[in-house]
Amino acid sequence: MTLDRLNVRKALRLSARFGRIGRGLLLGLRTLRWKLFLSYLLVSIIPMFVLWGNTVNIVESHHIEQRALEMRFVSNQMATFTANDDYINEIAVRGARNHHIDSAAQSHSARILVVDAMAMVLFDSFEMLYQGNTLAGAGVLQALGGVQHSAMPDSRTITEIAPIFDEENAVVGAVIVTHSITDLDIVLDSINELTLGFILLMALIVAIAVMLIAQWLIRPMRHILSATQKISEGQLEERISLKSRDEFSDLGLAINDMTDKLAKVETARQEFVSNVSHELKTPLSSIKVLSESLVHQENVDGAVYKEFLIDINSEVDRMTNIVNELLTLVRLDETELPLNISHFDFNKMLEGVIKRLRPLAGQRGVSLEFTEHRQIHIEADEMKIGLAISNLVENAIKYNNPGGHVKILLDADNKNAFVTVADNGVGISEENQANVFARFFRADKGRGRETGMGGTGLGLAITHKTILLHKGSIKVASKEEEGSTFTVRIPLHHRA
Numbered sequence: 001m002t003l004d005r006l007n008v009r010k011a012l013r014l015s016a017r018f019g020r021i022g023r024g025l026l027l028g029l030r031t032l033r034w035k036l037f038l039s040y041l042l043v044s045i046i047p048m049f050v051l052w053g054n055t056v057n058i059v060e061s062h063h064i065e066q067r068a069l070e071m072r073f074v075s076n077q078m079a080t081f082t083a084n085d086d087y088i089n090e091i092a093v094r095g096a097r098n099h100h101i102d103s104a105a106q107s108h109s110a111r112i113l114v115v116d117a118m119a120m121v122l123f124d125s126f127e128m129l130y131q132g133n134t135l136a137g138a139g140v141l142q143a144l145g146g147v148q149h150s151a152m153p154d155s156r157t158i159t160e161i162a163p164i165f166d167e168e169n170a171v172v173g174a175v176i177v178t179h180s181i182t183d184l185d186i187v188l189d190s191i192n193e194l195t196l197g198f199i200l201l202m203a204l205i206v207a208i209a210v211m212l213i214a215q216w217l218i219r220p221m222r223h224i225l226s227a228t229q230k231i232s233e234g235q236l237e238e239r240i241s242l243k244s245r246d247e248f249s250d251l252g253l254a255i256n257d258m259t260d261k262l263a264k265v266e267t268a269r270q271e272f273v274s275n276v277s278h279e280l281k282t283p284l285s286s287i288k289v290l291s292e293s294l295v296h297q298e299n300v301d302g303a304v305y306k307e308f309l310i311d312i313n314s315e316v317d318r319m320t321n322i323v324n325e326l327l328t329l330v331r332l333d334e335t336e337l338p339l340n341i342s343h344f345d346f347n348k349m350l351e352g353v354i355k356r357l358r359p360l361a362g363q364r365g366v367s368l369e370f371t372e373h374r375q376i377h378i379e380a381d382e383m384k385i386g387l388a389i390s391n392l393v394e395n396a397i398k399y400n401n402p403g404g405h406v407k408i409l410l411d412a413d414n415k416n417a418f419v420t421v422a423d424n425g426v427g428i429s430e431e432n433q434a435n436v437f438a439r440f441f442r443a444d445k446g447r448g449r450e451t452g453m454g455g456t457g458l459g460l461a462i463t464h465k466t467i468l469l470h471k472g473s474i475k476v477a478s479k480e481e482e483g484s485t486f487t488v489r490i491p492l493h494h495r496a
């Protein structure tokens with residue numbers, strides 16, 4: 001293998017490793033803790049840096065202004081000084097006074113020049129460098145015109161030029177003061193360093209504080225996350241306990257509530273499945289016993305055959321009944337469009353239900369009485385409401401005594417229709433009243449068979465579900481051995 005190839009492989013391995021580290025870092029940065037940390041940091045550090053920049057600027061311009069004022073004062077002072085005793089024209093006077101101007105220049109770290117009305121330099125504190133030269137710049141000309149000139153020819157030099165007036169107020173010359181402010185840089189640099197150091201220290205303190213705060217804020221979230229993971233794995237007994245009173249504890253409560261409901265649904269599901277198996281097992285074992293006894297007996301009489309087959313047939317009917325009712329319930333459980341809404345005559349529908357049940361009532365010696373208070377038209381699923389009320393009337397007949405009665409009453413207000421089905425039959429005990437609408441509930445499991453009706457315990461569950469789907473309500477009032485009254489309320493207008 002050549003050296004080049006080896007190097008390429010090494011490079012590829014390295015880039016893959018860095019890629020992995022990078023991806024890991026990116027994933028880490030996606031966590032809420034890091035997001036909180038970074039945003040807090042940005043919010044607190046950026047203003048500090050802005051403040052830093054502004055502070056340095058403000059300090060700098062303040063110092064420059066002070067120096068400019070000082071130089072203006074020096075230029076004016078020197079202009080007054082040179083106005084006396086004909087300084088401009090008298091060489092002897094100049095000779096005697098220049099040292100004073102010189103010491104003023106020294107003490108203010110400035111360079112001072114004096115020019116006459118022709119802009120010729122009479123004095124230069126910088127080793128008389130420009131003496132005899134003419135300085136006819138715009139600033140000098142402005143001052144010779146009688147107006148003070150202030151300028152900063154570059155960011156580090158201040159120039160102040162003051163006119164010199166004689167006793168008649170005529171301009172006889174000008175004083176030029178130039179001053180370098182490079183010494184300010186040292187001050188500004190140290191201010192800069194100090195502020196930056198302070199900001200970095202603050203940034204460090206803020207970063208540590210923010211990290212701790214983020215950790216503290218996220219802690220309940222982690223707790224919630226681990227609990228919800230357990231719940232989603234099926235540990236439905238897991239609950240979240242949060243001591244704080246904030247949004248996290250509200251979330252925890254909501255999740256606990258949801259888990260309670262999930263646990264209930266799960267228990268109901270298990271109960272339902274075991275009920276279904278149990279309910280189907282009974283007729284199946286009857287069929288098995290009946291058919292086996294036929295198979296194992298020899299020379300069985302034709303009449304016995306027929307009797308056994310009739311029993312087998314009725315067990316098959318019972319199973320069919322259970323399966324059909326279960327299918328009805330499953331359809332009602334479907335969330336999408338379980339109802340087929342139409343506008344129909346409620347009185348007529350109820351009359352039909354009662355007419356169909358009259359033969360059964362006659363068979364059991366129970367009288368049926370129907371009272372209609374008004375004509376009602378309603379928006380509902382006609383077939384399902386018919387079945388729901390039929391279940392109630394059928395029960396009132398089934399769980400009745402010979403000679404008993406069933407009274408059906410139909411009424412309405414401007415919003416709801418009310419149907420009452422009252423009987424004076426066997427009644428339902430108080431503790432059973434809470435369960436009558438549960439699937440597979442039967443107060444007395446043996447009685448269905450005795451009455452020859454083969455009750456499945458699903459009828460009232462179907463009725464209940466149907467009424468709830470119509471956004472109505474159903475109530476039961478009953479007393480054992482005195483009878484039961486079921487009251488149904490259905491809105492006249494359907495709301496999806």
Ligand code: ADP
Pocket residue numbers: 391395396399423425426427428436441442443444448454455456457458459460461483484
């Ligand atoms: P099923 O009648 O098929 O057993 P239902 O769901 O219709 O099932 O009724 C459940 C149980 O409620 C019945 O088994 C019976 O014990 C009780 N029940 C229902 N209606 C009445 C009633 N009008 N009077 C007395 N008991 C009733």
